[in-house]
Amino acid sequence: ATQAPEFVKRAQRQAFWRHPATRGVLLTLLLGLTLGLGLQLAHQFRDLIAAYNPETRPLLQAWCDQVGCKIAPPLRLEVLQVDSATLLRTASEGPDRYRLTVSVRNRSDIGVAWPHIDLSLTDDSGSVIARRAFQASDARVVRGEGPAQSLTPPPDAVPTQQSTTLQWSLRLDGLTPAGYTAELFYP
Template identity: 45%
Template sequence: QDVNEDLAEAGLADGTAAQSTASAARKVDSGRRKGRGGGRKGGKRPLPADAPDFVKRAERRAQWRHPLVRATLASVALVLAGLLVLQGAFHFKDLLAARWPQTQPALEAMCRVAGCEIGPLLQNDALTVESYKVSKPATAASPGGSDVYRLTLVLHNKADYPVAAPHVELTLKDAGDVALSRRALALSEFGYKAPTLPSNGYVELQLLFASSSPVDGYDVGIFYP
């Protein structure tokens, strides 16, 4: 009987010890889980200053790959692209309206906000003077005793879209090729009222003018004032 009691006490002691050990292990494991959870809840701890370089590089790459960072960068890129498009449309508004007339309503809406205006496209390199001539018609002299001359010229717009009507510079010369006078003439003085020259078009112009000195030479050019 004493032996049985000793065995029972030993078994009870072993069971109690096992329970104590298991309880302690559960507490340790629970503490570890709490510690890990607390770390996540409190945010990611910064790397120590003496961390290896490859660890720091990996950390930086991970930050740039974060979905929130990528979404922010994409939004900024879209905004910058939109601003660039608006700047280009503002700078080339006359060209866009001339080449693609269907864009004019949108450009006009932009100009109402920006306070700009859409005008005829100034493109001097699209224009050429195909021919010009100064002649003296069979008419009487002007009342002031000056001679009357006729300027005839043909302008060509080589572009496949309308461009602004230029001004004509007429230089009159004497027999020694010395300039007597220079005149800047708007096309309206020739009777041409349109603000533009038609695409791929030719325009013939004539103008009568008076000169107090005999005209033996002349030059004609075009420009935008």
């Protein structure tokens, strides 16, 4: 059996890749992989897509119903800041009772997920004597001022372009903090 020369073999290989059936299979494979990548990206970033394009929410919700996921406000800690935080003793509510009030500002154009609040209590020397994380779902939103003030449950997401004041009631048995810090974080 004689072997074909190298230039004939090269021509046969090139002819195989130029054949319409081969090109059709490759194009179908390329389209399938591109569609798969698009679905993966849409699934991974569904929260951001729904937040920036609310008209896509029904389509994304139908997708999530099929695959068992959920659409939630996106986690974007970089757009949130603590405007103010106060920890006051409230003797009128009983001994060792305190009220933590934190004002959270969302600088974004979309509603984002509520962060947790990390409260660290310190003694006179600056050493941490207690530390606890608070969820926004356990807080009450302060609305209004003075006697017209009301406390309501927080909305599902941090409202856009505004500051929201959250309030928790705490009991610190046997602790007398000299200072505190309140920081935002996502668990």
